Amino acid sequence: MKDIIGILDSGVGGISVLRRAVQLLPNENFLFYGDNANAPYGPRSLEEIRILSRQATDYLLERDVKALVIACNTITSAYAETLRAEVSIPVIGMEPAVKPASLARSGGKILALATRATLSLERFSRLMEHYGEGVIPLEGKGLVELVEAGRANSPEARAALAAIFEPYLDQQIDGIVLGCTHYPFLRRQIEAFFPKAQIFDGLDGTARQLKRRLEDAGLLTEQNVPGRVIFESSGGADMLELMRELLTAEL
Numbered sequence: 001m002k003d004i005i006g007i008l009d010s011g012v013g014g015i016s017v018l019r020r021a022v023q024l025l026p027n028e029n030f031l032f033y034g035d036n037a038n039a040p041y042g043p044r045s046l047e048e049i050r051i052l053s054r055q056a057t058d059y060l061l062e063r064d065v066k067a068l069v070i071a072c073n074t075i076t077s078a079y080a081e082t083l084r085a086e087v088s089i090p091v092i093g094m095e096p097a098v099k100p101a102s103l104a105r106s107g108g109k110i111l112a113l114a115t116r117a118t119l120s121l122e123r124f125s126r127l128m129e130h131y132g133e134g135v136i137p138l139e140g141k142g143l144v145e146l147v148e149a150g151r152a153n154s155p156e157a158r159a160a161l162a163a164i165f166e167p168y169l170d171q172q173i174d175g176i177v178l179g180c181t182h183y184p185f186l187r188r189q190i191e192a193f194f195p196k197a198q199i200f201d202g203l204d205g206t207a208r209q210l211k212r213r214l215e216d217a218g219l220l221t222e223q224n225v226p227g228r229v230i231f232e233s234s235g236g237a238d239m240l241e242l243m244r245e246l247l248t249a250e251l
Contacts, residue, residue: 003221004029004230005210006065008056011039011148012239013182014071015246017094020207021069022229022247025214029227033060034243036235040144041074042115042180049117053079061087066219069210070094071181073114077121090213096124096179097200102131104198108172110135111197113164113190114179115144124179138164140180147182150242158189165193173197187251 005025007018011034018032035041035056041049053075060068067090068083070076076093084091096118101110112135118124119137128135142160151157173194178184178201187199214220221227229247233239 002064002066002219004031004063004065005067005069006060006063007032007069007071008060008075009034009072009181010041010052010056010075011036011144011182011235012243012246013144013147013180013185014069015243016181016184016201016251017069017071017203017206018229019247019251020203021210022227024207024211025220025227027223027225027227028221029229031060031063031065031230031232032243034231034233034235034239036148036233036239038234039148040115041072042117042144044117046078046117046121049074049078050082053083057083065089067092067210067214067217069206071206073118073179073181077118077123090210090217090219092206092210092213094181094202094206096127097177097202097205098124098127098135098179099131101175101177101198101200102133102135104200105134105174108134108174109168110175110177111165111168111173111194112137112177112179113140113183114138114177115140118179135177136168140164140183143186144180144182147185150245152185153189157186158192161186161189161193169193175200178202184251185246185249
């Protein structure tokens with residue numbers, strides 16, 4: 001029987017999803033693949049994103065994974081529906097947590113932080129049509145690159161966030177949607193700007209959906225020992241070291 005779950009991201013951000021999945025399913029085996037050599041995907045054209053997404057998902061499918069988690073909002077938006085039509089294993093994607101943030105709003109604004117590609121694609125547009133009242137989409141310009149460089153807690157990261165958030169510092173901000181899996185690694189920096197705002201990242205929901213899909217398909221592991229986590233990257237050994245650090249980093 002297939003015994004490993006594949007988790008995919010354009011870089012290291014999806015480790016924020018991997019962390020929750022390991023906590024919820026500690027006996028499962030996981031293979032995390034980051035396409036760091038081509039990160040970030042967000043500024044790329046839709047055609048480029050789809051080509052890279054196919055190459056990355058093919059890499060994991062060739063490893064005979066029993067389920068595939070697309071731990072990237074951009075790849076989910078650009079490629080998940082195509083992939084689901086082509087494979088028989090469970091495919092779990094990401095979605096910016098605009099709905100729960102909107103439902104929790106109490107008169108203030110919601111800042112939806114995501115990559116340029118995620119904000120421009122149809123999936124996000126549909127969310128905004130249904131739950132967009134009071135939601136302000138914001139491109140997280142430069143943030144993915146900082147996390148990929150291991151500088152999530154650096155002065156440069158604070159400066160990048162300050163440039164993004166400056167127009168909203170004097171407004172009532174009820175919630176902040178972290179619409180990219182890299183952004184939870186910036187959580188403490190973000191909370192410093194808006195200490196009263198609730199953070200919505202969608203990580204728990206994705207991990208729970210993975211568990212449900214495995215249960216429904218009869219694919220949960222039968223082993224009663226802790227599973228293993230394997231890291232692989234198109235970006236070389238330095239990225240593997242960063243991945244291991246982020247798996248245990250404080251968020």
